[in-house]
Amino acid sequence: MTTDNTITKSSSAEYFSKNLQQVGFSSFTKATLTTVKEAIDNSLDACEDHGVLPDIRVEVDRLGLGTAKGADLIRVRVQDNGPGLTLEDAVKVFGQYLASSKFGRGRCSRGQQGIGISAVTTWSQLTHGTGATVITRTKGMKNAVQCEICVDIKKNVGILKTKQIVDWDQLSGVSCEFIMDARVQLNGDGGIITYLQGTALVNPHLNLRYKLLDAEEVFIERVSDTVPLIPERTSPHPHTMKLGEFLAHSHLFGKTNTKKWLKEGFSRISDTVIKELIEKGMPESVFNKTLSSVSEDQLKQIYAGLQDVKLMAPPTKSVMAIGEADLAKCIQRLGEIDFFAVETRKPTICDYKPIQVEVAIARRREKSEDDRDSPVQILRFANRVPLQFDKSACAMTKAVETVNWRPYGLTQPKKSLPQGPYIIAISLVSPFIKFKNASKETVDASDELVEEIRHALQKCGHKLSAHLNREIKEADMERKIQHLEQFAPILVDGLCRITRSNEKRKERAMAGLEKILGKDSREAEKEFIHAQEKSEDATKLMAENMGVSHEELLEQMHGNGENDNERDMPEQLELIVNTGSGK
Numbered sequence: 001m002t003t004d005n006t007i008t009k010s011s012s013a014e015y016f017s018k019n020l021q022q023v024g025f026s027s028f029t030k031a032t033l034t035t036v037k038e039a040i041d042n043s044l045d046a047c048e049d050h051g052v053l054p055d056i057r058v059e060v061d062r063l064g065l066g067t068a069k070g071a072d073l074i075r076v077r078v079q080d081n082g083p084g085l086t087l088e089d090a091v092k093v094f095g096q097y098l099a100s101s102k103f104g105r106g107r108c109s110r111g112q113q114g115i116g117i118s119a120v121t122t123w124s125q126l127t128h129g130t131g132a133t134v135i136t137r138t139k140g141m142k143n144a145v146q147c148e149i150c151v152d153i154k155k156n157v158g159i160l161k162t163k164q165i166v167d168w169d170q171l172s173g174v175s176c177e178f179i180m181d182a183r184v185q186l187n188g189d190g191g192i193i194t195y196l197q198g199t200a201l202v203n204p205h206l207n208l209r210y211k212l213l214d215a216e217e218v219f220i221e222r223v224s225d226t227v228p229l230i231p232e233r234t235s236p237h238p239h240t241m242k243l244g245e246f247l248a249h250s251h252l253f254g255k256t257n258t259k260k261w262l263k264e265g266f267s268r269i270s271d272t273v274i275k276e277l278i279e280k281g282m283p284e285s286v287f288n289k290t291l292s293s294v295s296e297d298q299l300k301q302i303y304a305g306l307q308d309v310k311l312m313a314p315p316t317k318s319v320m321a322i323g324e325a326d327l328a329k330c331i332q333r334l335g336e337i338d339f340f341a342v343e344t345r346k347p348t349i350c351d352y353k354p355i356q357v358e359v360a361i362a363r364r365r366e367k368s369e370d371d372r373d374s375p376v377q378i379l380r381f382a383n384r385v386p387l388q389f390d391k392s393a394c395a396m397t398k399a400v401e402t403v404n405w406r407p408y409g410l411t412q413p414k415k416s417l418p419q420g421p422y423i424i425a426i427s428l429v430s431p432f433i434k435f436k437n438a439s440k441e442t443v444d445a446s447d448e449l450v451e452e453i454r455h456a457l458q459k460c461g462h463k464l465s466a467h468l469n470r471e472i473k474e475a476d477m478e479r480k481i482q483h484l485e486q487f488a489p490i491l492v493d494g495l496c497r498i499t500r501s502n503e504k505r506k507e508r509a510m511a512g513l514e515k516i517l518g519k520d521s522r523e524a525e526k527e528f529i530h531a532q533e534k535s536e537d538a539t540k541l542m543a544e545n546m547g548v549s550h551e552e553l554l555e556q557m558h559g560n561g562e563n564d565n566e567r568d569m570p571e572q573l574e575l576i577v578n579t580g581s582g583k
């Protein structure tokens, strides 16, 4: 490892320990949520990478007062059934920043930066003096190991404080525990339950158990047995990179030949593109040198040249959507829903990045008076992770606000969210989601992306309005029928009197009317009674032939006379049957 690298690593641990607010530790309540979130996101990524159906258990307890004013002492424990980590890897993962960074890996993973869980260890360490307590076991380990891991903030290396072999009833997995100054917020935008339910919504293959404070344990069962297929990775497109990123990318490949780096490290740079750069004045020799011997000025020139070249858009095969069928199943996990529509767009390119948008609109069955005037609930997801903060600046919120929802049947004050008992869930998947901040809370609202989300919302809006129109028509029809039911007999009676029709004629007119109103249920009742009588005759005959009493035979057939027919028979019919049979 070069000295430069050591310096970079050291400063990253120090930098983040001083700037934990940038990675989700800006308040005590956020500290608990970030801890739960980072651990679960990692567990889900690890399970997905290894084709395991995730079983995750979360526990949050309040142990007492924290050390800082206004803080509680909170313990968070997250356990998974993933591949587990070797002891050596666990020390790096929990104790070192950027240890196994997925940065620039080009996959739709939840983790992108390689700082999440080390930041949690740092917070525990700074506020409670303990780091992460980890139990880990891989399939190759004979026993599970429990260890305490801290971050060496000066050197950015993990410190293994203690380790011991422990009994664990799992063949593989990781359980991590953190004790820290924090506070617990369960519901609302920044709530833990909101995060957990959101996670369940977009991860149909997840079995999730959670026990929060003194509440009963909750179990959310998976609705799909398919582990999402991890799509191929894709390389960054040169038009999506800022100059600094381009230069940083070059440092990762120092010894590589420049031409090879450009062709293999990026999307859509071909020999023809390089030829074009040479024709535009870039010396050919530069492309045959190793990257470390190319000057920064020349790299800047290559970067500028690339921005002027027309390049194909990157491929879209690297994105991984949830799918309409699974999203539809997951919607039921939101609680009592009486209508939903889902829309999965085709993968597309926005701002030179492959992206896929999915939208679901659901209407809650339980509606209160306030619902009508309250904004709809928006659930935002990026690579299947719920986003809970800073929603106003997010591309997804912008898209909802700028759709005109009134033609679709919702009320909407000017330039704001529509209103009603609805949940609008928007999910973006992309190997290169552009977040506005390091704590991955808001997606940058570029025009192209907002437009793509709007298209998905509008498609769902069409489905919603079709449903609402049907409901309005049905309600209208029902009202008319009720009117007719109320006044038609009076009308028939009056008409019969005027025309001096006899009783028989009147009865026929009444019957015809009932038929028109779809009230021929009396016919069905009569047929049902007839069938009952026939079946009674048949069982009586059967009992006679068998030499048992009718009651004995019925008991044998249905058990205690509480047969399903009797139990399910509507009260009205039961009355008719009973009086009809003379009992």
Ligand SMILES: Nc1ncnc2c1ncn2[C@@H]1O[C@H](COP(=O)(O)OP(=O)(O)OP(=O)(O)O)[C@@H](O)[C@H]1O
Pocket (backbone or CB within 6 Å): 038, 042, 043, 046, 080, 082, 083, 084, 085, 093, 100, 101, 102, 110, 111, 112, 113, 114, 115, 116, 117, 118, 174
């Ligand atoms: N429970 C786990 N099981 C297996 N591997 C894990 C687990 N938790 C973390 N890892 C590994 O440790 C790596 C580092 O995790 P970390 O959270 O620090 O970064 P990340 O997930 O890559 O990115 P981000 O900073 O965006 O969270 C992960 O990429 C993963 O390979």
Ligand SMILES: [Mg+2]
Pocket (backbone or CB within 6 Å): 038, 041, 042, 110, 111, 112, 114, 116, 117
């Ligand atoms: Mg992570």
